[in-house]
Amino acid sequence: MKKLAQRFLIPALILVVWWIIVKLQIFSSYLLPAPLTTWQAFLELCASGILFKHVTVSLLRVFAGFGLAVLLALPLGIICGLSRFFKEFCWSTLEFLRHVPPLAAIPLIILWFGIEEASKLVIIVLAAFFPLFLNTYSGVTTCDKKLLEVGTALHLTTWEKVRHIQLPAALPTIIIGLQLSLGYSWRALIGAELIAASSGIGYMILDAEELSRPDVVLVGVFVIGIIGTVIDEIFIMLAKRLLPWQRKAENNGY
Amino acid sequence: MAIKIHGLTKSYGPVPNQVRALQNLDLTIELGSLTMIVGKSGCGKTTLLRLLAGLEEPTTGNIELEGLAQPNIGIMFQEPRLMPWLTVQQNIEFAKLHKEVDQQFGQDTQQLLLALGLERFGQAYPTELSGGMAQRVALGRILYSDPDIILMDEPFSALDFFTRRDLQKTLRQLWQKDGKTIIFVTHDVGEALLLGQRVLIMEAGSLIGDLKIDLAYPRNPGATGFQQKREDILKIIGGF
Numbered sequence: 020m021k022k023l024a025q026r027f028l029i030p031a032l033i034l035v036v037w038w039i040i041v042k043l044q045i046f047s048s049y050l051l052p053a054p055l056t057t058w059q060a061f062l063e064l065c066a067s068g069i070l071f072k073h074v075t076v077s078l079l080r081v082f083a084g085f086g087l088a089v090l091l092a093l094p095l096g097i098i099c100g101l102s103r104f105f106k107e108f109c110w111s112t113l114e115f116l117r118h119v120p121p122l123a124a125i126p127l128i129i130l131w132f133g134i135e136e137a138s139k140l141v142i143i144v145l146a147a148f149f150p151l152f153l154n155t156y157s158g159v160t161t162c163d164k165k166l167l168e169v170g171t172a173l174h175l176t177t178w179e180k181v182r183h184i185q186l187p188a189a190l191p192t193i194i195i196g197l198q199l200s201l202g203y204s205w206r207a208l209i210g211a212e213l214i215a216a217s218s219g220i221g222y223m224i225l226d227a228e229e230l231s232r233p234d235v236v237l238v239g240v241f242v243i244g245i246i247g248t249v250i251d252e253i254f255i256m257l258a259k260r261l262l263p264w265q266r267k268a269e270n271n272g273y
Numbered sequence: 274m275a276i277k278i279h280g281l282t283k284s285y286g287p288v289p290n291q292v293r294a295l296q297n298l299d300l301t302i303e304l305g306s307l308t309m310i311v312g313k314s315g316c317g318k319t320t321l322l323r324l325l326a327g328l329e330e331p332t333t334g335n336i337e338l339e340g341l342a343q344p345n346i347g348i349m350f351q352e353p354r355l356m357p358w359l360t361v362q363q364n365i366e367f368a369k370l371h372k373e374v375d376q377q378f379g380q381d382t383q384q385l386l387l388a389l390g391l392e393r394f395g396q397a398y399p400t401e402l403s404g405g406m407a408q409r410v411a412l413g414r415i416l417y418s419d420p421d422i423i424l425m426d427e428p429f430s431a432l433d434f435f436t437r438r439d440l441q442k443t444l445r446q447l448w449q450k451d452g453k454t455i456i457f458v459t460h461d462v463g464e465a466l467l468l469g470q471r472v473l474i475m476e477a478g479s480l481i482g483d484l485k486i487d488l489a490y491p492r493n494p495g496a497t498g499f500q501q502k503r504e505d506i507l508k509i510i511g512g513f
């Protein structure tokens with residue numbers, strides 16, 4: 020209970036400050052709608068089903084894009100971590116791609132993949148690939164040599180050592196990579212939808228701007244932040260199930 | 274029936290400033306014996322065990338395992354080296370993950386947990402264990418694969434006096450019961466005398482002493498025979 024109060028103290032303060040600023044009429048209501056107006060806009064959007072539609076579209080895109088990124092980054096990170104040859108083979112290409120922000124590639128991506136779903140997926144994959152790839156790679160390569168030696172002494176084969184020592188040892192780092200990737204996916208998608216889309220939360224915000232509905236814009240921003248937080252919380256909950264030894268360690272104050 | 278080491282040399286590093294960890298070592302160790310190796314830091318004790326365990330290749334010389342068709346050698350390190358993601362029981366059964374041999378491990382994990390005083394901790398994770406308990410699990414992991422030869426590299430040196438005394442007793446009883454070959458490295462002369470049938474003394478990669486300790490178990494560090502042997506070993510190690 021105390022923790023909950025602690026968490027929501029700052030948001031509550033912001034709400035109060037927001038309300039005071041509106042009351043003092045510092046900005047015109049076209050720039051800063053009142054909290055209550057925003058809340059009513061939210062209820063309206065919920066009632067008409069518009070919000071639900073856009074959120075669903077955005078979420079589906081994120082999960083598809085993130086899933087695709089995982090399918091690419093996880094195996095590639097593991098293989099690069101295990102094989103020097105393969106790493107040298109792909110490193111320079113990946114390094115180049117890593118330094119190109121997906122947003123900079125948007126014009127090309129739209130040109131090649133259109134403004135429909137394909138371009139959104141490409142942007143998410145570009146944004147989500149690297150945090151997961153790099154974390155997986157470093158998780159696999161920084162495995163404690165002393166633990167690997169235990170496997171050698173017990174005559175485990177190379178594959179058995181990978182399967183039973185290197186991968187489990189890399190799991191916590193891989194999970195951090197997944198968490199970062201998921202966050203990046205969500206943010207990149209909203210960016211993409213703000214530039215070219217005909218549905219999704221980002222599109223809803225852009226559309227509202229053109230219709231001079233700052234209250235709807237604010238609803239969109241809040242929904243993005245809240246959904247991002249909820250996705251992260253759910254992810255952490257699931258991740259803890261995968262890392263039972265870390266949960267126990269936390270409980271013991273290690 | 275013995276481990277026969279002939280002219281064993283191990284050098285580390287590039288040619289001009291090479292470190293010779295072992296120099297032309299000749300040694301025979303009978304199977305079923307409990308042999309202790311003592312010596313100053315850097316004299317090559319760990320290197321010898323790593324060569325015996327097959328974790329390093331000798332520079333020259335060889336190791337012959339006479340009378341063992343398919344020798345199974347287990348090594349216990351100075352640190353427990355447990356897998357943090359596995360429970361105590363899974364750590365003990367780690368050798369089972371090597372598929373080729375899973376049929377031949379007959380050791381019962383519950384019996385092992387009991388023998389090592391870990392029966393209440395089978396489902397615990399390594400982070401929940403004390404240092405002494407973790408080292409017991411490491412010993413259990415070795416015993417599980419039922420090795421013919423057990424190599425131990427200062428396994429108890431990081432433990433407190435009471436835990437160490439307990440584990441020394443456990444180890445001695447296991448050896449007296451199963452008659453395994455144990456080669457145990459320590460820098461503690463008292464520990465060497467408490468456990469060993471034979472104490473080897475190393476210096477700078479060579480063997481400089483080889484004593485037979487024919488005192489009855491359990492040994493009393495206060496007895497005159499014990500004190501006499503301690504004097505003998507310290508005299509050989511020298512530097513006082």
Ligand SMILES: Nc1ncnc2c1ncn2[C@@H]1O[C@H](COP(=O)(O)OP(=O)(O)OP(=O)(O)O)[C@@H](O)[C@H]1O
Nearest residue numbers: 285286292293294313314315316317318319320321
């Ligand atoms: N991997 C290595 N690379 C280079 N030199 C090494 C390596 N391992 C050991 N040495 C050197 O070989 C010598 C013997 O080392 P070793 O670890 O066998 O000593 P030790 O008797 O076990 O010492 P301690 O009692 O401190 O554990 C030392 O001079 C050490 O510096």
Ligand SMILES: [Mg+2]
Nearest residue numbers: 318319320426
């Ligand atoms: Mg050593």
